[in-house]
Amino acid sequence: MTATVAPIEATLGRVRQTYASEKSFPPVARAYTQVSQVAKEMGLLRRAPLFYxxxxxxxxxxxxxxxxxxxxxxxxxxxxxxxxxxxxxFTQVAFLAHEAAHRQILASGPANDRLSRIIGPGLVGMSYSWWNSKHSRHHANPNRVGKDPDIEIDTISFVEDDAAKARGLVRFITQHQGWFFFPLLTLEGLNLHFLSIKHLVTTRGPLPGRWMELSLILLRLAVVIVPVFLFLPLGMAFAFIGVQLAVFGVYMGASFAPNHKGMPIIAPDARIDFFTKQVRTSRNVRGGWWATALMGGLNYQVEHHLFPSMARPYLSRARDIVRDACETLDVPYTETSLLRSYGIVISYLNRVGLAARDPFDCPTRGQLRGI
Known part of the structure; x- marks a missing residue:
């Protein structure tokens, strides 16, 4: 037993003894308190500024x-x-902006917010306020119909009721959306930039940092685009920008898609405890350090959802704690390979897309309901 693993086993042993000493098995709702205590004792909730x-x-x-x-x-x-x-x-910078927004990098919350507000719009070209609002709602209710913005319809339908409403060209795309998913991601970079600017320009009422974010996004666009069109022929310049946006969109989508797509969908009125909700709707990707570097820590999605402010280098150690708790409490813990996760996403989207063919005879209608 290594020096790293031994403290984990010792702490988990104390937790198991607590479970065993109870007259009745503790409810799953208490699991998060137990797991959080273990993570705190292991020092996994501290910041990692040197790593970042x-x-x-x-x-x-x-x-x-x-x-x-x-x-x-x-x-x-x-x-x-x-x-x-x-x-x-740019995708790697987006990972850092994401982690700063979750307050994983610097010592204080406001300092992390300022960092994310600068590098998000200024280097990635994405609005901090738009992303933070959207992502916070996702973390609070992952895969919950009507509350998770990440499963709202946006060309791709993630719920069969949305697929059944598709019409025209969108209906055709929806019918085969699993196969169209990754090709459509080539447009996701452009879409993210557009949604960010739209949010900053059209949102009514006070919006903290609106003008700073808009200024940074426009400055970033000028720094990226102007040299390309100045030094390259027109056709090559357009191709350059197109490839950059396509790679950015595919890389972003391919990093976030394996995390929740194809996992259980929660009905709007379902009642479910925090621990079960976060674990059952999230999927980890195996691979160790290389997957962590490739996906910016998103490969440990279960742990990230349980501990959003946990720094990237500690997620692998938290995995051992969470897996042990899930085994003890009989809560399903999902982990698969990266390629297998993509296969699951494609298959899931194609099943949902069946609703666009005949909404009255959809074999997925009963399968994707709440947990």
Whole structure:
């Protein structure tokens, strides 16, 4: 037993003894309190500024290499490789903005908020206020119909009742949406930028940081777009921007899609405790350190939903605690490979899409109801 694992086992042992000493098995609703105590005792709720400084340094080196390559390549179609690299780098920055919004990086909450408000709009081109509002509602009610914005219809239908309402071209897409899902992600980067600007421009009433975010987004667009059109031929410049946006959209979508798509859908009026709700609607992706680096820690989705402010390097250790608690409490814990998760997402979306073919004879109608 390694020095790292031993404290975990010792703490879990105390939790199991607590369970065993109860006259009756404790309700699942108490599980989160127990698991949180273990995580706190293990020191897994502390910040990790040095880790994130190293990640930010690596990303800066990547940007430096991409800019150098852009300058050296000049008028060459190999520039599309630089465009793809930028799409990857911007996604990695988006992971950092996501983690700062969850207050995982810096010591204080306001400092994390300021960091996310700067790097989100200024480097990624996404509104902090739009993302934070949307993502907070998702975390509070993952996969709950009517409350989770991530399963609201947006060309793709995630609930069969929405699929049944599709008409025209959208109906055709919905009927085969599992196969269209990843190709459509090539447009997701453009969509994220559009929704961010739309939110900042059209939201009525006070919106903290509105003008700062708009200014940063516009400045970022100028810094990214102007040099491309100045130094590359017109057709190549459009191709460069298209590839960058496509890679960004696919990478973002491919990182977030495995987390909840294809997991149980919760009915609007269902009553379910926090621990069960977060665990049963989330899916982890196996792979260890490489999956963590590739997906910005989103591969530990179960733990991220239970502990949204937990820094990326501690999620793997929290996994051991949560898995043990789920086994003890008989709560299903889902974990699969990255490729298998994509297969599940495609299959799930195609099943939901059947409702667009005949809403009165949909084999998924009874399967996707609440838990």
């Amino acid at each position: 400084a190293a990640v930010a340094g690596a990303i800066l080196v990547g940007f430096g290499g991409a800019i150098t390559g852009f300058i050296l390549l000049g008028d060459s179609w190999f520039q599309l490789l630089i465009a793809g690299a930028l799409g990857i780098l």
